[in-house]
Amino acid sequence: MTDAWVLNPDRALPAGELRPPAREIYASTAGLPLVSMHGHVDVSVFADDQPFPDPAQLLVVPDHYLVRMVVSQGRVTLPEMGVRPVGGDAGEAETDPRTIWRRFCENWHLFRGTPTRYWLEHELVEVFGATVRPSAETADILYDQISAALARPDFRPRALFEKFGLEIIATTDPATADLAQHHALAAEGWGERVVPTFRPDPLLHVDRVDWRDQLESLSDVSGVDAGDYEGYLSALRQRRRAFVEAGARATDHGHLLTDTTELGTAEASRIFRGALAGEVTPAEAQAFGGHMLFQMARMSTEDGLVMQLHPGSLRDHDSGVARTFGPDKGYDIPIATEYTRSLRPLLDAFGHHPNFGFIAFTLDETTFSRELAPLAGVYPAMKLGAPWWFLDSPDGMRRYREAVTETAGFYNTSGFVDDTRAYASIPARHDLNRRIDAGYLARLVAEHRIELDEAIETAVDLAYNLPKAAYPPVKVPAVSG
CATH class of the missing domain: 1.10.2020.10 (uronate isomerase, domain 2, chain A)
Incomplete structure (x- = not known):
């Protein structure tokens, strides 16, 4: 008969002389509310509460x-x-x-x-x-x-929300979602606790086999004819406004590449018409996707939604598995990703805009110190997102802090996001991040690079204040006329 299973209270904290200060720093964050500003728990989980x-x-x-x-x-x-x-x-x-x-x-x-x-x-x-x-x-x-x-x-979803200490959770919703469940939650007093995130990817990738079906859905839900390029942009703006009115704070974009080059209106319209006719090349589709990232940034300066970019995942690496079982079966693999040149058009245009917030994530950790930290360390609009997906690990988080802090500091990062559809794992993911940050800060204290009180203040900011600041509430625009 084995002893009852008990977890070690020092798990994931550093060993040796760093452990005592790490314990103290971690203790300052362990009981803080969870701010879960990017995830994939379906809104129906909370709306239905089954x-x-x-x-x-x-x-x-x-x-x-x-x-x-x-x-x-x-x-x-x-x-x-x-x-x-x-x-x-x-x-x-x-x-x-x-x-x-x-x-x-x-x-x-x-x-x-x-x-x-x-x-x-x-x-x-x-x-x-x-x-x-x-x-x-x-x-x-x-x-x-x-x-x-x-x-x-x-153990129902809303009860666990309270048990987990969640203050707010953002779901990720298609641009064509009618948001009815979010409205129902708001009517029950949950509107500021469960908020949507605008995810337009299927509408921006014009070479998808279902793109024209997506356009039809966009027209239906927006009430705007998206059958030409100008109507398409207007319909997207309408949906963004609907998301803002439902409490959204951010958009999310899962492109493979990071190009943000703007096309001329005539060229964008030409590619759009070609896509409608089923005559778009891969190069044209790629160019249009980059162009639409630029347009999404422009729209964010107009409506205040924070723009998140999650690039660099080659989806469905095994095409046979994808055909047989569908997406999200573990065959999404990272690729090398370039940021400095690709983001230049977007940041050149909007990197200093007072109404633009931009959070960049990566699966390519070789870019942390070479590209992303220097960019986040100079452009006021840009924050560096937390280690994501394959990097959301104890050693990945440590490497992240070591790679980015000297250039971007702590305060040009977004704080932690858990990026999960596994609802029950949310407190575990936040807990692990708080422990790793405590260990990193304890080393800075031991090396006399910061004081213990500064480390505790920074840990609280990373765990709670920075994610709230990175995803601020968006003011609902007044209706004209």
Whole structure:
């Protein structure tokens, strides 16, 4: 019989002489509210406030971090982890949640040293009260413990919102969303706690197979005919205003590349017409996408939405998996990404604009010290986003601080964003970041580069004040006439 599972209070804090000051710095942030300004939890989770499903459907099947690691060994397939083929029936994938959960627990050793291990440990112990570590022998015990918790009313989404200490959470919503669920939440008093984020990617990439369908949806929801270039821009402006009225604070753009070169109106119109006719080249589509990033920046100066850029992920690297199972199955892979030249048109035009906020993220950490920190360290409009996706890890966060602080300082960064659809992992992700920042600041104190009181003040700013400042509320424009 093993002892009950208890997490070490010093996990992820530095060893040796740095630990005592790191503990003190971390203690100053551990109880702060969570400001979750970029994530992918669906708004329906909060609007419907329904009980979560079984442990496998909550924690395993939708988590591409977890599924990709198990499948990477070649002994378990996506269907065996409960991932159903697109359009497939239940018989084409494992549907027994307890079987899926057992497969996950049998492979727990694969997560040693990964941030997924840290997040899951925090979730299982701190959120669900698990008393045993995952393993083949304990899988059923864990499953029953989590299932019992999920059956309680204090584990519904809104109750967990309070338990997690969330102050605000931003969902990510298509530009064509009608925002009805956000309006319903606002009517119930949640409008300043769950806010939308404007994500127009499918409308900006004119070579997508569904682009014309997206345009039709844009016209329908906006009430503006998006059948020509000028109408398209007007429809996008209308949707942005609708998002602002629903409480949005930001836009989000997931382009592969970072080009922001503006095209002339005639050239942009020509490419738009060609796309409508199904006659657009890859080079034209790429140029139009960069042009539209510039236009999104211009619109942000008009309406005040902070512009977020999340580039550099080559989506669906395995085309066969994408065709069979759809997107977001763990096959998105980072590419080398250039920022200095690509962002110059945007920053040259708007980098000093008083009504423009721009947050740049990267999956290419080689650009932190060479490009992004120098850019964020000089342009008033620009902030450097937190380590994201594959870099959202203990060592990735440490490398980030070491790479960017000397040039950008702390106060040209955005603070932490958790960027997750895994709702139960949000407090774990924020906790890990606060511990890593405490360790980095403790080293600066030990090296007599800053004082302890400065370190504590900086830690509080990084955890709470900077993300609030980076994503300020947007003033709803007055209706003319």
